[in-house]
Structure formats: C-alpha cells, structure tokens
Amino acid sequence: MQPAKDRFGLIVTLTMVFTMSFFVTGVFGADQPEQVIKITAKKFEYSPNEIRIKMGVPVVFEFTSLDRVHGFTVPGLGGIRATIEPGKITQVRIVAPKAGTYEFHCDLFCGDGHEDMTGKIIVEE
C-alpha cells in the first residue's frame, strides 16, 4: 500500500505547486499594466496596419481618428468591433486565443477607398 500513499503525496505536492504558481502569476500579473497599442485611423488607412501581439496576453488597442468616423472590426476574433470618432480615444481590449493572422477592416463606409481600409493582427504563440 506504500506506493499508493507515495502517489497521493506526489499528487498533493503537484496540486500545491500548481496552485501557488497560479497565485504568484496572479499577484505579479496585477502589477503589470496591459500593453497599449496606439492606432490612428484616417481615410483610408490604419497606422500601424500590421500589429503583432502574443497569444493569450491581453492588449488594449487605443484608437484615434484623424478625420472622420471610422469603424474597426476583426471578424476572426469573435467579431470584436468599435466605432472610432475624431477627437475621442476609443479603447478595445483584445485577447487572442489562437495564433494566426487576423484581418481587420473599417466597417463604416467612409468614402471612396473605404474597401481598402484594412490591416492585420499577427498573433504569435
């Protein structure tokens, strides 16, 4: 019966180590400010239009418009969307669950060239 007891002890130890590592991550994670990525929108482009983020790490996109109202949507990431208005800061929080390249685009008609107002989010593991 000794081996079974040893196994139980091992499981308890592993559980404690996991619990503590989650706790420690939580404590230190709280002090870490979320990464803010500033993006400007204007006819008919976003700048930057290629954004690299890490999988599972929350980031905040902070949009401003330099001219008129624009939209922002990422169909591949649960249809996240926002309306970007001039003179305002619009924040969008993104946590990408999977690595890959996700296209985003303006979904509010902003003139001739609106269709070309696109960009991509590259999510790295």
Ligand SMILES: [Cu+2]
């Ligand atoms: Cu547009």
